[in-house]
Amino acid sequence: MDILDFATGLIEDKRPQLLAAADKVWEFAETKFEEFKSADVLQEILEHEGFKVQRDLADMSTAFVGSYGQGGPVVAILGEYDALSGLSQLAETAEPKPIVVGANGHGCGHNLLGVGALAAAIALRHYMDATGLQGTVRYYGCPGEENGSGKAFMVRAGLFDDVDFALTWHPGTRTAVRSSSSLxxxxxxxxxxxxxxxxxxxxxxxxxxxxxxxxxxxxxxxxxxxxxxxxxxxxxxxxxxxxxxxxxxxxxxxxxxxxxxxxxxxxxxxxxxxxxxxxxxxxxxxxxxxxxxxxxSNLIPNQTLERVLHENVIKLGAPTWTPEELEFARKVQASLTDAELGNDRLTPAEGADDSPLHASVRPFQDIPGMGGGSTDVGDVSWVTPTAQLRAATWAVGTPGHSWQVVTQGTTTYAHKGMLLAGKAIAATAAQVMADPELIQRAKAELAERLAGEKYVSPIPSEVKPAPTR
Ligand SMILES: [Zn+2]
Missing domain, CATH: 3.30.70.360 (Alpha-Beta Plaits)
Structure with missing residues (x-):
């Protein structure tokens, strides 16, 4: 049974339910460690799908783990669902118009992130049933990525100690897997x-x-x-x-x-x-x-896993966009400055195209340096081999943490990118779980990159997670 076909079929079957969940989380727009309703939406679906859910973890009431299967290998699929303050914005409106001035908004697309990862966990769980693939799939409900480092607290609490590898994704303007670090x-x-x-x-x-x-x-x-x-x-x-x-x-x-x-x-x-x-x-x-x-902590990339993930993204191919989707993306682009658009322009070697929505998959990028951002996926990547992809969910040029991200968070094109990520992660997880030698290589690569350095939590032991002070 081809896992990509299986994951595609299963995720497309559940499409209405998955899109509704992503839109609900968008609407709730809850910020760090207060994502109560958003976590409920995800937990309910997991339980309905036969996952055992543990709530209230690592001193965070909105942190949870949904688990299916038993024994090893154990794959962690990471989901986020927190919003940003001050970014309230009407959906699908190509000009800045808050719903409530000063209220929260999903300015980093974590409504999509959480549900795309959920789609992957569900597809993998059904694939395990259908094929007898052994192991455990865990969906990690990771709160407070923005200014909260929820995952760093979860790693400190030992929640990743028995994990063999981890996969996740992030919404973006490009469909790509790249090997690089973060601050x-x-x-x-x-x-x-x-x-x-x-x-x-x-x-x-x-x-x-x-x-x-x-x-x-x-x-x-x-x-x-x-x-x-x-x-x-x-x-x-x-x-x-x-x-x-x-x-x-x-x-x-x-x-x-x-x-x-x-x-x-x-x-x-x-x-x-x-x-x-x-x-x-x-x-x-x-x-x-x-x-x-x-x-x-900084992110430790893992090319062993990244290359499997990239292969799957290539096989799935970039989504095709409708004229209406391209039209709205063009309107969003009209609200951006030339500098913002230029900041996201590709060279021909990077697969440049003129489409307002990225219409291809970027070649695998090995960037030894790092961007200017940070992510708490970094802490996970120190303790278990970790890979992530980006899927195009926003018009090319859209800057992160902007009203333009919020307004595109419920579009049909954002949904397409989200489901693509779910399929690619499900397929990669299944392939790696079935290949103990690949897991060993991924672990060996992590050990080599760390060169004997041990993970020490960057958070002092007396510091507990706290909502915005
Ligand atoms: Zn983010």
Whole structure:
């Protein structure tokens, strides 16, 4: 029985139910560690399909694992379902129009990610039944990928200890498998406390926490010149001390994301940022509390698995797009700047085409470097061989974390990309499960890349997952 045919048939049979689930998660648009309704939708389908679901894992009530089968090999299929704050946007509307101003939106396509991975787990479970393929398929319901590193907490809790390999995907503008890394990061809050006073009547009695936040920014801006160029330091002022300039601000807080290729490099920069924060407190006569929020590790690619996944994507081929789909994608593109479109342009060697929706599969890419982003898939990839694909779900040029992503999240073309990912992951999982030698090679590749380095959780043991502070 050909697994690609099987997975295609099964997933197409369940298409209405899968699309409805992705659209529901889009509508719920719940952010990190509060994805209650979204997790329910996925758990219900898993249970209906005969999976045993364990909920409330690793101190996160929206983390879960659905399991089918028994014994080894064990494959982990990773799903996400969290949204981003502030990105509320009407569906299928090619101009910025929030449903509710300031509300959440699926600006990274995780409604598709969670359900595409679910489709794969379900197809694989039926294939195991039909063929007697031995092993266990687990769907990992991973909450809070955005600013939460849910998977890093799940890895720390040992939930991946007996896993033989892991597969996942991410929505994007291209259908592609690429071998590259991502940046490790720390997320840290710096909370300054001063003393309030009448800003005109008795300014000498006040100690401004807002001044401390500003001076910390100045210090970090100077620090940027003296760290490795691959590192990234970004910040958001999460509390400014109120809206009254005539009150000396007693409370202010700033959140920093510190990124670098490897965790020890992040740690070194983190210590220096802490010194800057202490300096700002000293200068302003305030106190600073340093609150470690979460962290994730860099991604270790695994070409042994990636090449099997790529073969399957090639065999499935890119989806074909209808004139209506191309028309809407063109409208979305009209809202993008030339720079945004140019940032996503392919060279002829990379399979360039003019279609507003990527109409082919990119050749396998081996990029030893890394992009500027981070993912908590990184932590999984340290403890078990891991591969992922991207499937075209958005118009070419669409930047991540934008209203354009949200508005395309329920389109028929996004659904097509999602189901393509499900089929490719199901087929790859089945082939690898049936081939113990391939699993050994994938594990050997991971060991070789780590060169004796052991996984240490980048999150201190006392830090627990927390919703937005
Ligand atoms: Zn994402």
């Amino acid at each position: 490790a990061n720390y997320s840290v809050y710096y909370r300054f406390t001063g003393r309030s006073a009448h800003a005109a009547g008795a300014p000498h009695l006040g100690r401004s926490a807002l001044d401390a936040v500003e001076l910390m920014s100045v210090g970090v801006n100077y620090l940027r010149e003296h760290i490795i160029p691959e590192a990234r330091l970004h910040y958001a002022m999460t509390k400014t001390g109120g809206r009254s300039p005539n009150v000396v601000q007693a409370q202010a807080e700033v959140a920093y994301l510190i990124r670098a290729p490897r965790t020890p490099q992040v740690e070194e920069i983190y210590q220096r940022v802490n010194d800057v924060a202490r300096g700002a407190a000293l200068m302003t006569g305030t106190k600073v509390e340093i609150i470690f929020d979460k962290a994730c």
